[in-house]
Amino acid sequence: MSNVTPSTSRWPARIIYLATILVTAAAAVAITYLLTNISDRQHEAQQRYVVLENLTEDSIDPTLWRKNFPRQYDGYMRTADMVRAKHAGSDAIDKLAEDKYLKHLYAGYAFSIDYREKRGHAYMLKDQEDTERVKQKKQPGACLHCHAAIMPVYRKEGGGDSWEQIKEGFRKVCEMDWNDAHKLVSHPVVCADCHDPKTVQLRVTRPAFIMGIQALAQSDDKVPHLPSVERWRTGNKKSDYDPNKDASRQELRTLVCAQCHVEYYFQPKTNLLIYPWHKGLKMDQIEEYYDTIDFKDWTHKDSGAPMLKAQHPEFELWSQGIHARSGVSCADCHMPYMREGAVKISDHHVRSPLLNIARACQTCHRQDEKEMRARVDIVQDRTRSMLKAAEIGVKDLIDALKSAKAKGVAEARLKPAQALHRKAQWRLDFVMAENSMSFHAPQESARILGEAVDYARQGQITLLKE
Ligand code: HEC
Ligand code: HEC
Ligand code: HEC
Ligand code: HEC
Ligand code: HEC
Known part of the structure; x- marks a missing residue:
């Protein structure tokens, strides 16, 4: 030594x-x-x-924001990159070709014509323009609420900037034919959709979301993941719950995404876009709401059942998971902080967190990257096999109903089985149309899929009885 x-x-x-x-x-x-x-x-x-140069509510073109925020702009532009993770990616895979059951499940509905995997934000307007669901079927202007920078159009159509005028413009655009409304927009989601142009503060803008969360605040649903709603409920409620005033910054880091990544429906006749949270955010509560207003998206071609189609309920499923309960927001995983020099910025390349485990997960979890990936894989692979079981169950019920109808079985005997088809497929679809392959709330997803199989098989048994 x-x-x-x-x-x-x-x-x-x-x-x-x-x-x-x-x-x-x-x-x-x-x-x-x-x-x-x-x-x-x-x-x-x-x-x-730095003071923002002349940015206003009409500064929707992101290049106007670039000068002040070049890093966020670069990330935002990268949503056009081609990426792929196991259950996620930007190659717009044809779901109908990949999964032979889907055409049966959606028979008689536009989703049996064209249904693709979603991809980066840069493509949202283009993919809506290109889908056969828009090319072959008449669609309303309401579709653009979540696919375009549309706020200036609502203000113009409504005649001003007040909340009442914005709602009026929103109603008008929802009712328009898609082709007419489409002429009024030019960009996918932009900076001004999530940021105040004067202060860059996070904010929500979408009318259907604001009305939806107000309905949720007035419901009896317990929302431990939204403390500001709980506070509003115990307050004097002089005015409606207002996410831009009442929600914390951490909550807004979720709510900006919940403007679009949610279940929705169009009000019959007016095509007004509504988020069905009047009884709560859980799958069963949404179903109860739809049953109460006697709503159906379409009548199934083979089974004759009045059907519901679930659409990307990311916010709803997230709300039932351990991360939401622990106060972890969408942005924590999908827009994690990154360092550039001494500057800490949010990664505006919104994408699968599995392409970015180091920053998306390891800020909170000590396990190495391989282990984190394995934990997600386990959850997703189990869900995938449960999904298959549920799909086969629902498909069998559709076949059973189809042949019962062909044999001339009485309407009164078909009805209970059709009701069970609606319930089973709504559950299957709620997990299938959600985009995390259950990661956002694995146990809740398993519960839902268990019920899907149960209702599907109950439906078949109903038809067997004399
Ligand atoms: C204005 C509506 C809107 C808002 C706000 C929004 N999204 Fe999206 N998002 C979409 C649409 C539409 C797509 C699908 C685009 C397509 O397939 O062309 C999408 C796609 C995605 C994808 C898939 C990306 C890929 O590579 O496949 C992720 C992840 C995502 N969004 C997360 C988020 C998060 C997190 C937030 C909040 C920070 C958010 N989104 C805010 C509408 C929105
Ligand atoms: C509440 C917000 C919202 C509304 C309203 C909405 N979308 Fe979307 N859309 C999304 C989100 C979020 C995604 C990405 C997630 C996904 O594909 O599941 C998406 C994905 C898509 C895609 C790409 C994947 C696919 O399904 O093939 C198309 C095409 C599309 N939407 C068309 C439409 C049409 C047509 C309408 C009107 C009937 C519509 N959207 C209304 C939020 C919305
Ligand atoms: C704890 C981390 C975490 C939180 C919080 C979280 N997500 Fe995710 N999200 C994931 C993971 C992991 C996946 C699966 C990605 C994959 O399969 O590649 C995912 C998948 C997705 C996808 C599909 C991604 C793709 O590229 O196809 C969307 C869209 C999405 N999440 C939106 C949201 C929204 C909206 C919220 C908030 C309401 C949210 N997520 C909250 C971790 C998270
Ligand atoms: C879908 C919503 C969304 C869009 C679109 C969006 N941002 Fe952000 N942005 C966020 C979130 C979430 C944060 C984190 C804010 C926080 O934690 O306070 C953020 C943070 C920021 C910040 C604060 C510093 C930082 O990076 O954390 C700036 C500046 C910013 N964004 C600029 C932009 C610009 C410029 C654009 C357009 C090119 C844009 N954003 C588009 C959601 C969005
Ligand atoms: C902001 C902090 C934070 C981030 C970011 C985060 N997590 Fe977590 N995660 C938590 C907390 C808190 C829990 C709850 C466990 C506890 O309280 O001990 C948790 C729990 C989990 C669990 C156990 C789930 C269960 O049902 O018990 C898994 C798996 C997990 N996280 C994976 C991930 C992955 C994968 C990512 C990245 C995509 C991620 N987490 C990002 C904070 C985080």
């Missing part, structure tokens, strides 16, 4: 003296360099708070 480093005591004192001076001088230079560098970086850090 003692021979590894020479002892300084053997060095002449002069050399030690000289060395000390040199080291001190070098340290001084280094410290000066560091300080200059830090002050540069602090300056850099402050740059994102």
Whole structure:
């Protein structure tokens, strides 16, 4: 041991003296360099708070925001990149070709014509323009609420900036023919949809969302994941719950996404877009609401049942999971913080967190990347096999109903089985149309799929009885 480093005591004192001076001088230079560098970086850090140049509610073109926020702009533009994870990606896979059961499940409905896997935000307007569901079927302007930068159109059609006028414009655009409304928009989701153009504060803009969350606030549903709603309920309720005033910043990091990643329906005749949260966010509560207003999306071609189609209930399923309960927001996983120099920014390349485990998960979880991926895989693979069982169950019930109808079985005997078809497929679809392959709430998804299989088989048994 003692021979590894020479002892300084053997060095002449002069050399030690000289060395000390040199080291001190070098340290001084280094410290000066560091300080200059830090002050540069602090300056850099402050740059994102510069006064915004003439950004207004009509500044929807993101290039107008680029000058002030080049990093967020770059991330936002990267949603056009082609990416792929196991159950997610941007190659717009044809779901109908991939899963032979889907055409049967959606028989008689537009989703049996064309149904693709979703992809990055950059494509949202283009994919709606291109789908055969729009090309072959008449669709309303309501479709654009979640696929385009549409707020200026609502204000113009409604005649002003007040909430009442925006709602009026929204109603008008919902009722329009899709082709006419489409002429009024030019961009997919933009900066101004989630940010106030004057302050860059997070905010929500979409009328259907604001009305939906107000209905939820007035429901009896318990919402531990939305503390501001709980607070509003115990407050004096002088005015409606207002997410832009009442919600915390952490809640807004979820609510900006819940503007679109939710279940919805169009009010018959008016095509007004509505988020069905009047009884709560859970699958059963949404179903109860639809049953109460006697709503159906379509009548199944083979079974004759009055059907519901679930659409991307990410916010609803997230709300039932452990992450929501722990206060983890959509942005925590899908827009994690990243460092660029001394600047901490949110990754605006919104995508699957599995393409970015280090920042999306490991800020909170200590396990290595491989282990985190394995944990997600286990959950998703189990769900995939439960989904298959539920799909086969529902398909069998459809076949049973089809042949019972062909044999001329009385309407009164078909009815209970048709009601069970509606219930079973709504459950199957709720998990299938949700985009995390159950990750957002695995146990809730398993419960729902268990019920789907049960109702499907009950339906078959009903038809067997004399
Ligand atoms: C204005 C509506 C809207 C808002 C707001 C919105 N999304 Fe989306 N999102 C969409 C649409 C529409 C698509 C599908 C686009 C397509 O398939 O062309 C999509 C796709 C996605 C995808 C799939 C990306 C891929 O590579 O496949 C993810 C992940 C996503 N959104 C997460 C979020 C998160 C997280 C937020 C909130 C920070 C959010 N979205 C806010 C409408 C929206
Ligand atoms: C409540 C918001 C909302 C409304 C209203 C809405 N979408 Fe979407 N749409 C989304 C989101 C979120 C996605 C991405 C998630 C997914 O595909 O499941 C999406 C995905 C899509 C896709 C790509 C995947 C696919 O399904 O093939 C198409 C096409 C599409 N929507 C068309 C439409 C049409 C047509 C309408 C009107 C009938 C409509 N959307 C209304 C939010 C909405
Ligand atoms: C704890 C982390 C976490 C939170 C919180 C979270 N997600 Fe996810 N999300 C995931 C994971 C993991 C997946 C699965 C990705 C995959 O299969 O590649 C996913 C998948 C998705 C997808 C499909 C992604 C794709 O590229 O196809 C969408 C859309 C989505 N989430 C939206 C949301 C929304 C909206 C919220 C909030 C209401 C939310 N997520 C909250 C982790 C999270
Ligand atoms: C779908 C919603 C959404 C869109 C669209 C969006 N952002 Fe953001 N942005 C967020 C969220 C969420 C945060 C995190 C805010 C927080 O935690 O306070 C954020 C944060 C920011 C911040 C604060 C610094 C940071 O990075 O955390 C800036 C600046 C910003 N965004 C600029 C932009 C610009 C410029 C665009 C358009 C090119 C844009 N955003 C588009 C959701 C969005
Ligand atoms: C902001 C912090 C945060 C982030 C980001 C986060 N998690 Fe979590 N995660 C938690 C908390 C908190 C729990 C609850 C466990 C607890 O309280 O001990 C949890 C629980 C889990 C569980 C157990 C779920 C269960 O049902 O018990 C898994 C698996 C998980 N996280 C995976 C992930 C993955 C994968 C990502 C990234 C896509 C991620 N988490 C991102 C905080 C986070």
